[in-house]
Amino acid sequence: MGRFVEGEDRSQSTLLPERLDDYVTEDNPVRVVDVFVDNLDLTALGFERAIAQATGRPGYHPATLLKIYIYGYLNRVQSSRRLEREAQRNIELMWLTGRLSPDFKTIADFRRDNGAAIRRVCREFVVLCRRLDLFSQALVAIDGSKFKAVNNRDRNYTRAKVQRRIEQIEESVARYLSELDSADRQGAAPVAEAHTTRLHEKVEKLQSEMQRMQALAKEVEAAPDQQISLTDPDARSMATSGKGTGTVGYNVQTAVDAQHHLIVDHQVTNIGNDRSQLAAMAKRARTAMQAEHIEVVADRGYFSGEEIVACEEVGITAYVPRPQTSNNQAKGLFGKRDFVYLPETDSYRCPAGQSLIWRFSTVEKGLTLHCYWSSACKACPLKTQCTSSPQRRVKRWEHEAVIDAMQQRLDQDPDKMRIRRQTVEHPFGTLKAWMGSTHFLMRTLNHVSTEMSLHVLAYNLKRVMKILGIAPLMQTMCA
Known part of the structure; x- marks a missing residue:
């Protein structure tokens, strides 16, 4: 008979390590989080309550809550409620926080109230990467x-969405009113009465929805970009x-x-x-x-x-x-790229070898454009492949040389x-x-x-730990 690997008896007494540190290996990424946060000047970064007050109930140090969040995002745990549970059962998080386990409200409030400081922490790690000469390639x-x-898609409204919804409501109301007329002609049978009552309820509900849509339409029109979101306004x-x-x-x-x-x-x-x-x-x-x-x-x-x-x-x-957005190319005609600019004469050479010279300058949508064309277009054998207008005109932006240099x-x-x-x-x-x-x-x-x-921050931490290794990165942070 074969045998399976057997676990220990749950009722058997055991001697676990006395120190939490014994559970966390020297190359555990959680040690990087600990060293990184401990070397930050949280007061200078703008964290609230970085200095304990003399009176009142003691609060959690910002370093503790910041470590919880960095650990959570490193391990794909972003929810404050899940982080609360992890702090109570996760050995690594117990080691990181000294067995502190804040409730989810405290964890969530820290992220909400210290947004600017957390963003500065992200930039501080980029500064560390620069100090490690990881951006040498420029x-x-x-x-x-x-x-x-x-925000759900159904709770986001644009002018087109509101108009489409109003049309749908109008069609539904018209359909229900038609059914009511049919029910009236059928008489007052018990089944018909129940159906009529149900139709009246639907019409009232749709009329209420129509009023809401009309109010939303006014809000959408008043919005700077003609769009509103009800759950997340931004x-x-x-x-x-x-x-x-x-x-x-x-x-x-x-x-x-x-x-x-x-x-x-x-x-x-x-x-x-x-x-x-x-x-x-x-x-x-x-x-x-x-x-x-x-x-x-x-x-x-x-x-x-x-x-x-x-x-x-x-x-x-x-x-x-x-991007190639030329309408002429879509029609099978020569595009602007088929015309070669000659800077020494400030002119274009067309596919037929003719010279398109400068005629005038104009301003369109705030941009200064120079216009070029040739007087030889009418007799050109390639005109049908070039333009349907009397002349093929080419416009050149005043800073087009910068674009040409980039393309080169x-x-x-x-x-x-x-x-x-x-x-x-x-x-x-x-x-x-x-x-x-x-x-x-x-x-x-x-x-x-x-x-x-x-x-x-979590992504960059993982990348640098992969590039340098755990121990060298911690040595650099402590230097």
Whole structure:
């Protein structure tokens, strides 16, 4: 007969180690959390109650609660109620807190009341990474990703959603009124009376819903962006990559170091697109890295001439592919890229070899544009492939040379886009895997930013522990 591995008798007395420290190995990541927090100046970072008061009931030290949160986010436990349970049963957390077990309300209030200080802690770890010379490559990839808010899609309203809902209610009311007319013609049978009563209740309910929708319509019109969210007022409906899909949430921007995939800086926004984010994120990344010059790589969703020029003006080299949005190319005609600009003569050469010279300058949407065309278009044999207008006109932005120089850099170094993809998409994939299929736990932009900072801090901690090892990292923190 075979045998199974047998456990110990539950009623048998045992001699467990007398010290909690014996349960935590020297290479346990929880020791890094302990050393990191103990070396922070919590008062300077702005934590409340970092200095005990002489009177009143004793409170928990901010270091204890901060350790609980960092440990929780490192181990995919973000809920204050779950952290309360872990503090009561988890040996590592008992070791970290000295067997203190705050209730969930105390844990939740700490995160809510110390948002700015927690965000500074995240930046302090980036400073430590810089001191460890982990940003030596001075190349960062910038990207944004949509994260779900606590607000359900059904509790987010835009002008189109409200109008669609009002039309649905009107159709339902008309259908029920038609059924009531039919019931009246059938007489007062018991079954018909019950059906009529039910229909009247439905109509009254829909009329009440109509009044609510009409009130919401006024609120939507008064909102700056014609959109409101009832659960989280700062959450916004945003389009995602799938056609016809979207999410109600936040657009999280990150700048990721290309060498070690560390998140250099991040920002939570409720702007649904990335076109206005490039320069701001690039400047934040350069400040965090304390580098005189950096290179930034982003996808075509970040392409904006003004943003690229803003980067160029402060010494940041940008690599952003230009989207192909030409209507002419969609029609099978020559696109603007088929016209070659000649800076020495300030003119364009068309596919037929003709010269398009400067004619006049104009201002459109705040941008100064120069217009070029040729007088030879009418007799050109390629005109049917070029334009249906009498002349093919080409417009050039006054700072177009900056865009041309960037495109030339991309052509010479096509691997930059591959670096971008393998750099910036890894952190987002990891963070969303840690969060699971859930959403942010907190509401409003300010609190969500705090929650995201804890996620980023946990991610960076794990990365640096992997890169350097537990013991060397702790030695550096204590130095």
